[in-house]
Amino acid sequence: MFDCLHDMGDPIGAARHVRQALAPDGTWLIVEPIAGDSVQQNLNPVGRAYYAFSTFLCTPSSLSQDVGLALGAQAGEKRIRDVVTAAGFTRFRKIAETPFNAVYEVRV
Numbered sequence: 001m002f003d004c005l006h007d008m009g010d011p012i013g014a015a016r017h018v019r020q021a022l023a024p025d026g027t028w029l030i031v032e033p034i035a036g037d038s039v040q041q042n043l044n045p046v047g048r049a050y051y052a053f054s055t056f057l058c059t060p061s062s063l064s065q066d067v068g069l070a071l072g073a074q075a076g077e078k079r080i081r082d083v084v085t086a087a088g089f090t091r092f093r094k095i096a097e098t099p100f101n102a103v104y105e106v107r108v
Helices: 011-021 045-063 077-086
Strands: 028-033 091-097 101-107
Touching (some): 011 077, 028 077
Antiparallel strands (some): 028 101, 091 101
């Protein structure tokens, strides 16, 4: 999934669906906007832009859907880990990052 999990109203439900569809030895790659786990970590030029996007696009999109978890564009590693763990995945790690994105590897 590329830059979309944070926009979903029910990202845990989507993660459960991925888990059901994934082969037992499969890998799920998630690319999400780079974000820290606290507001202070996101007070930089990229974080400020992502907060603006989140306010006008990401959060309203999620809230308009069933469940409406509203992770927003500044869902840091901990929030993404919480989503995949709630869906039953047990292995999660960041495998790459750029100034704009984080890439996570998720396995059962």
